[in-house]
Amino acid sequence: MLTRTAITEVVERGLAEDAPWGDITSELLIPATALARAELVAREDGVFSGGQVFAAAFAAVDPAVAVELIPADGDSFAAGDTLAVVAGPARAVLTGERVALNLTQRMCGIATLTARYVAAVEQAVARVEQAANLPPGTITRTRVTDTRKTTPGLRALEKHAVRSGGGHNHRHSLSDAVMAKDNHLALLTADGTDLTGALRQLRRRLPHTVHLEVEVDRLDQIEAVLAGGADTVLLDNFSVDDLVSGVAIIDGRATVEASGGVGLETVGEIAATGVDVISVGALTHSARNLDLGLDVVLDVRED
Template structure:
């Protein structure tokens, strides 16, 4: 999903914003022949994401810059961890610094937060196994998934960062799957058709390879939606007791996704209800960037 060309496009767009007519400070202050060595270092605990951003970010500005990565996407980092070294002309190195750090910090923040959500799910599932005296791994781990609540233009990077933290990607965009929410259903049934009939008609015209998901917000909607032939049913903003009832009603006939206001404090309890997927918008829309620093040593 995160291709070099996608990263290059973001880097070029970011540089056009940050240095539309060049980096006048570096051009006026730094001698053209000056070279430097820069080290990107973590200043706090977390999970690193941004390998391709660092590599491509600097070389897009100037291919003479040599980038060596010391960490891989998904690696844990602590204060003082060296993440990458960049060697080459000082001017382009300084020009690229902020853009690269902004992106790598945000991606690492997403990976770090995702890892915390995943850990809460794993803890909850392990507690259920222990309480029922089941061998570890007996219960399928609930997936923690992202949403489309991403920063415009940065979706590929942010969704990649979620996977670096151990999470999973939901659909990438509107072109990837059929996903009907309450407003879609309101329009679809405005002519008097039942939800079941409308979904069956939709399924009849869909390509056989296309996945269909439908959102419900009440238990009494579940049977009609299942009868329409959905692949995934989303239980939106359900109370824990209703999630348990909903999982029992679906009984394996579709993938069950829980969504709506999920937090680190609630995700473990939601996972314990037996849902297959928990989608968390906060992974990308409420994340704090991880603190990474870049220090330069001038080479003579």
């Protein structure tokens, strides 16, 4: 969840970095009483995210700055569209501009990339339904989720942007769920510890509200993990054929997640194997900032 506290912390850090002792250019060139009006304009098509963050950057400089957001988070826009209008003390508008843009461009870039992955999955599932002569919506759509491969300090913003693009969030942190990955299992079984037994012991110690996910990288590990009580089995870096086999082996006994090597060119094929979830690190670690600009539309003037 993108909380007010999370937004405030990120914005304040950004402003402290960008204007630690003020904006000397604006303070020397622009009269203290000057007002300005500016528009946030899209230079390319995309999906909007970060409206609250954009507004908070200006409010943190001067609460007198008013921000009118036009699209809501999750709305699509086209190049040339005005996304927000900013009006108020000119110095504050100029001082908050870069932090507001940096964060909003980042979030819109993630939302836009996520929407492309979601669309690729929907198209692939629709093709499967059509080939099988099934009514649209018969097959449950595979969820596209993010990972913890986020920019340090920006996780709450980036995960919100994934949701804006139609994706879903994986666990937010190491504290949210048990996720036994390959390195955990290697350390656990190095001395001959039985994997199924170890997972069962873990399961007994877990609160009933905590989810247990276990990663496997071979088909022959799946039965031991299921016997240990995994709620989700993560098939890591499996080929498409092995994903099909893995889904058949699990056969509804756990949620099936696929991860590793997922790109726009492969995500549809992976979804068509029948997995429930596809986690994609690229949503956050490889998203390109969207090109947005803040253009002053009225001459700076004194009140």
